[in-house]
Amino acid sequence: MEHRSRPGRLDTPMSNSFEDTDLAAKALELERFLPEGRQVEFRALVAAMADQAARNSRQADEAAQYRDHARRLGGQLKRLQEIFKANDHAFATFRSALTLSRRLRTMAELPGMLTDLTRAMHVHTLTCLLSRELFAGFLSPGFPCPSHKSLTTALNALLRPDASRRVYVGRISALPRPDFFFDPAVLAQCPELLAGSCFIAPLADKYQPKRRIGALAMADTDPDRYNMQKGTDFLEHFCEVLAGDLLHVKIHEELTRQRESDELTGIPNRAYLRRHGPALLALAERQGSPVSLLFCDLDRFKAVNDTYGHETGDAVLRDVARAMAGRVRAYDLLARLGGDEFVVLLPNAGTEQASVMAERIRHCVAEVARDRELSGTPGLSVSIGMALHTPGQSIDALVREADAAMYVDKRTDDQKCPL
Numbered sequence: 001m002e003h004r005s006r007p008g009r010l011d012t013p014m015s016n017s018f019e020d021t022d023l024a025a026k027a028l029e030l031e032r033f034l035p036e037g038r039q040v041e042f043r044a045l046v047a048a049m050a051d052q053a054a055r056n057s058r059q060a061d062e063a064a065q066y067r068d069h070a071r072r073l074g075g076q077l078k079r080l081q082e083i084f085k086a087n088d089h090a091f092a093t094f095r096s097a098l099t100l101s102r103r104l105r106t107m108a109e110l111p112g113m114l115t116d117l118t119r120a121m122h123v124h125t126l127t128c129l130l131s132r133e134l135f136a137g138f139l140s141p142g143f144p145c146p147s148h149k150s151l152t153t154a155l156n157a158l159l160r161p162d163a164s165r166r167v168y169v170g171r172i173s174a175l176p177r178p179d180f181f182f183d184p185a186v187l188a189q190c191p192e193l194l195a196g197s198c199f200i201a202p203l204a205d206k207y208q209p210k211r212r213i214g215a216l217a218m219a220d221t222d223p224d225r226y227n228m229q230k231g232t233d234f235l236e237h238f239c240e241v242l243a244g245d246l247l248h249v250k251i252h253e254e255l256t257r258q259r260e261s262d263e264l265t266g267i268p269n270r271a272y273l274r275r276h277g278p279a280l281l282a283l284a285e286r287q288g289s290p291v292s293l294l295f296c297d298l299d300r301f302k303a304v305n306d307t308y309g310h311e312t313g314d315a316v317l318r319d320v321a322r323a324m325a326g327r328v329r330a331y332d333l334l335a336r337l338g339g340d341e342f343v344v345l346l347p348n349a350g351t352e353q354a355s356v357m358a359e360r361i362r363h364c365v366a367e368v369a370r371d372r373e374l375s376g377t378p379g380l381s382v383s384i385g386m387a388l389h390t391p392g393q394s395i396d397a398l399v400r401e402a403d404a405a406m407y408v409d410k411r412t413d414d415q416k417c418p419l
Helices: 022-031 039-102 107-121 132-138 148-156 184-189 191-195 233-260 270-287 301-308 310-327 351-371 395-412
Strands: 125-130 168-171 197-204 212-220 291-299 333-338 341-347 381-388
Touching (some): 107 125, 107 233, 132 212, 132 233, 148 212, 184 191, 212 233, 233 270, 291 395, 310 351, 351 381
Antiparallel strands (some): 333 341
């Protein structure tokens, strides 16, 4: 039996959006049972369903893309948070290090400051090397002070993959001489340090940038803590600040020494006595201990200058100062007031101990006169006045009292035998 198509039947294939799909197949099957004239409406409905399905599919794809994008943003945010946290920690460490450096007032405080800096930097060991020629006279024995030549040689020998960077960042085992930058005893106590990493930066003179005044070296057992992929901007800037602070403290101490040191003899001067004498007197008052002061004036020193010349006179003053410094105790304060006048401040010394010290000084002056063969002059000796400190008495008042006693000694001892 021949099958004939009804008028208006959908004989043509469905739209591409439903082609070869279950929905298109079902639509073709359903269309056979539709009443006449409803095919167009049915096709519009099917087309609308196809568009909605396409939109749903696109929305699902977009939603998947959004979810993927959100995951990527979440990962980036987490990484940014980690970077921010690391930078915040680095900045806090940098700020703590700066505070320690800026609090440095004397070179004697440097070892303690470096100990605090090691803790602030959270490193296993930290070393500050300073040029012997510049700093040795301001640091305690035992502080690492290599010669300028050896320091420059060691810094120049460091291998730097990035030639634009002045610092060395990398494995400790790659150093030509790890024991130059780090205490050999520390390396022996912690062998794992040799497998760790380090940061080494030269300390440059801010006034002469090409001159290196030292080096700062930090080491950690973590081999990845210091590497070329990690930034060291904070550390490099800190080294610039530290170098400047070290120079400022050293220059300040140098100027203080010049200001408070007698240029001719090298012993403390009147300014030093006025600065440090009151503290010794205050300490004695708190402890209830005696303090004495000897005022020493060389007799007939003018005759030495007139007979042998001022050059010999200056040499005699240097000899007397050196001899007196060798006689006083380590905690006594010897100072030259000017000309041929000297004072000795004696903590924990009453009149008996002060009298013993006065006799030592008389003998040392006599030895200088004898060694200098000054017997051709009217005689070189010393008049000494002694004063015992009373509570509340100033250092200037104590000096004046001893000075007055010295003149009494000079008048009553005019018959001293020439030596």
